Structure formats: C-alpha cells, structure tokens
Amino acid sequence: MGRWEPNARGRLEQAAMELFIERGFEQTTVAEIAGRAGLTERTFFRHFADKREVLFWGQDALRELLVSGVAAAPESAAPIDAVAAALEAAGAVLQERREYARRRQAVIAADTGLRERELIKLASLASALADALRRRGVTDPAASLTAEAGIAVFKIAFERWVSGTGQPDLPQLIRESLGELRAVTAGG
Amino acid sequence: MGRWEPNARGRLEQAAMELFIERGFEQTTVAEIAGRAGLTERTFFRHFADKREVLFWGQDALRELLVSGVAAAPESAAPIDAVAAALEAAGAVLQERREYARRRQAVIAADTGLRERELIKLASLASALADALRRRGVTDPAASLTAEAGIAVFKIAFERWVSGTGQPDLPQLIRESLGELRAVTAGG
Numbered sequence: 001m002g003r004w005e006p007n008a009r010g011r012l013e014q015a016a017m018e019l020f021i022e023r024g025f026e027q028t029t030v031a032e033i034a035g036r037a038g039l040t041e042r043t044f045f046r047h048f049a050d051k052r053e054v055l056f057w058g059q060d061a062l063r064e065l066l067v068s069g070v071a072a073a074p075e076s077a078a079p080i081d082a083v084a085a086a087l088e089a090a091g092a093v094l095q096e097r098r099e100y101a102r103r104r105q106a107v108i109a110a111d112t113g114l115r116e117r118e119l120i121k122l123a124s125l126a127s128a129l130a131d132a133l134r135r136r137g138v139t140d141p142a143a144s145l146t147a148e149a150g151i152a153v154f155k156i157a158f159e160r161w162v163s164g165t166g167q168p169d170l171p172q173l174i175r176e177s178l179g180e181l182r183a184v185t186a187g188g
Numbered sequence: 189m190g191r192w193e194p195n196a197r198g199r200l201e202q203a204a205m206e207l208f209i210e211r212g213f214e215q216t217t218v219a220e221i222a223g224r225a226g227l228t229e230r231t232f233f234r235h236f237a238d239k240r241e242v243l244f245w246g247q248d249a250l251r252e253l254l255v256s257g258v259a260a261a262p263e264s265a266a267p268i269d270a271v272a273a274a275l276e277a278a279g280a281v282l283q284e285r286r287e288y289a290r291r292r293q294a295v296i297a298a299d300t301g302l303r304e305r306e307l308i309k310l311a312s313l314a315s316a317l318a319d320a321l322r323r324r325g326v327t328d329p330a331a332s333l334t335a336e337a338g339i340a341v342f343k344i345a346f347e348r349w350v351s352g353t354g355q356p357d358l359p360q361l362i363r364e365s366l367g368e369l370r371a372v373t374a375g376g
Contacts, residue, residue: 080375141348
C-alpha cells in the first residue's frame with residue numbers, strides 16, 4: 001500500500017478546504033486536492049472515500065461523543081439534562097477547532113447538496129440521541145422529542161458560534177440556547 | 189397540448205402510489221405509472237416533473253398553510269402559540285387524507301433517498317416558519333428555536349398519527365406532543 005505518509009491526512013484536509021473555499025466544492029477535483037497537498041490521488045483515496053468525506057468524516061466521532069455523553073449522565077438526570085451534558089461535552093471538543101469549523105460551514109453554506117447532507121447528518125445525530133435515551137429507559141415520544149429538541153439547540157448554538165466572534169464559547173451557547181428553548185416552549 | 193383529461197392527475201397519483209407500494213419507488217418507471225392510469229407518459233409530464241414529485245407536490249401547499257397560519261394568529265399570541273395554531277390548522281387539512289398519508293409514509297420509509305428528501309422538506313418548513321415569525325417581529329434565536337421546536341413536534345405527532353389507528357386525530361396529537369415537549373424541556 002506504499003509507504004506511510006506522516007500527516008498525509010492533515011495535509012489533504014487542509015488542501016481540500018483551501019480549494020473548496022477558493023473555487024467551490026463542485027469545482028474542485030480530487031486530483032487538484034492531491035496536487036495541492038503534494039500527494040497522489042491514490043494517497044487521497046487511502047484516507048477518504050471521496051471529496052465529500054473530507055467534510056463529513058468527523059460525523060461518527062461526534063455521534064460517539066453524544067451517545068457516550070448520554071450514557072455517562074447520572075442515573076438521576078432528567079433526559080433533557082443528560083442530552084444537554086452530552087451536547088456541552090461535544091461542544092467543548094468542537095471548540096478546539098473553531099477556525100476549521102468556521103471554514104467548513106462556509107463551504108457547506110455555499111453548496112445545496114452539502115447543506116442537504118448536513119441536515120441528514122443532524123437527523124442521524126438526533127436518531128442516535130433518541131436511541132441512547134431509550135437505553136436509559138426513556139420511553140417515546142419523550143425520547144424522540146428530547147433528542148429532536150437537543151439537536152435543534154445544538155444546530156442553533158453552532159450557527160451562532162461559527163458566525164460570531166468565538167465568545168461566548170460553544171458550550172456556553174448550548175446552555176443559553178437550551179434556556180431560550182425552555183422560554184419559548186413555555187410560551188414566554 | 190392534447191385534450192383535457194378530467195381527473196388525470198388523480199388517476200396518475202393513485203397509479204403511482206399503487207406501483208410504489210407493490211414494486212418500490214426505484215423500481216417503478218413513469219411509463220408504468222402512465223400505463224396503469226390508462227394515460228400516456230406525455231400526460232404524466234404535463235402534471236408532474238418526475239415520479240418523485242408525485243410524493244412531494246403537496247409541500248408548497250403545506251408551507252403556505254403554515255406561513256398563513258402564523259401570520260393569522262392574534263398579535264398577542266406568543267410565538268409558540270402562533271406556531272401551534274398553524275400546525276394544528278395544517279394538521280386538520282392533512283387529517284382528511286389519512287389513508288393517503290399512511291401509504292405515502294410507507295413508500296418514503298422504504299427508500300433512503302426519499303427519507304432524505306422528507307428531512308429536507310421538514311427543514312424547509314422550519315425555515316419558512318422562522319421567517320413567518322420574524323415577520324411578526326420575533327427576533328433570533330427565539331424565531332429559529334420556536335420554528336425548530338414546532339417542526340419537531342409536527343414530525344413526531346405525524347409519525348404517531350400515521351402509525352396509529354387514526355385516533356387521536358392529528359391536531360390532537362400535535363397538541364399532546366407540544367405538551368410533551370414542554371414537559372421534557374422543563375426537565376420533568
């Protein structure tokens with residue numbers, strides 16, 4: 001499988017993001033990404049199934065963070081508090097890559113197909129959260145509603161975070177957005 | 189453009205739904221739909237852009253119902269109550285076509301691409317609701333959060349309605365699901 005390229009993955013990701021921003025996602029080819037990174041197409045395909053995966057490979061890790069966060073919440077925690085703890089823990093991890101998240105969001109916002117893929121990712125995260133709640137004994141419709149509410153909070157906190165100055169940080173914006181959701185659903 | 193076919197649209201829709209259920213969405217061709225309806229492909233394409241549109245043409249009407257429902261709510265109504273009124277009004281219209289909705293849901297559940305399209309439809313409805321709230325002077329993030337919460341309620345009420353016996357009716361399930369959302373976000 002050729003020699004091991006130290007950090008090839010990181011170089012490919014950076015080259016891809018630069019090209020997506022300069023030319024747009026559709027207009028960028030894998031050959032160009034590999035060329036910009038000083039690597040071959042073959043090396044690209046050892047790391048990513050296609051150019052879209054450069055933007056979505058983190059989805060599995062995010063799902064795992066959310067699911068393990070819900071599982072780790074104290075037994076006594078209400079479902080919404082278990083979800084909030086999981087979202088804040090994931091938010092703290094994402095916080096470390098704000099500049100990457102900001103650029104990724106710009107690429108996605110510019111392409112209809114990527115915006116749709118991002119919606120499907122969020123729905124898949126909601127589904128994973130609902131499953132994690134069911135494993136805590138939460139019944140439906142509470143499990144689905146809590147999961148959907150959590151993802152709505154996450155989506156809106158994330159949008160505020162990437163479009164803002166970086167302060168407040170993402171975990172804080174998640175807490176604030178959940179507070180806002182409570183206020184609006186109460187009819188305040 | 190040929191002679192006017194009374195009820196051609198309804199016949200095409202019925203033929204398409206039958207075939208989608210019998211063979212699956214992917215395996216059904218426009219030629220087969222037209223044949224089953226006793227019409228030509230040309231007539232099909234006067235009514236629908238493609239076979240997927242048979243399942244999604246109602247989206248614009250649903251969006252209009254939701255947007256006009258929010259606009260018509262009393263000035264004093266809280267945002268969530270304006271959204272709830274709009275959802276219940278739309279629910280009352282959908283209630284009249286429960287058997288169609290049930291079959292449509294079965295077709296969509298069986299096809300990944302259609303499930304994704306349905307998620308995108310729901311996101312577009314959330315976006316339209318948020319815009320309608322902003323036109324009432326609701327600021328963000330309250331407008332987005334209220335709209336997302338409303339669509340989560342609608343989605344879950346709809347799933348309960350199509351998978352259940354038809355009782356309670358959809359407007360009632362929307363009210364119940366909103367009550368559940370209030371309970372779960374309150375941390376109860």
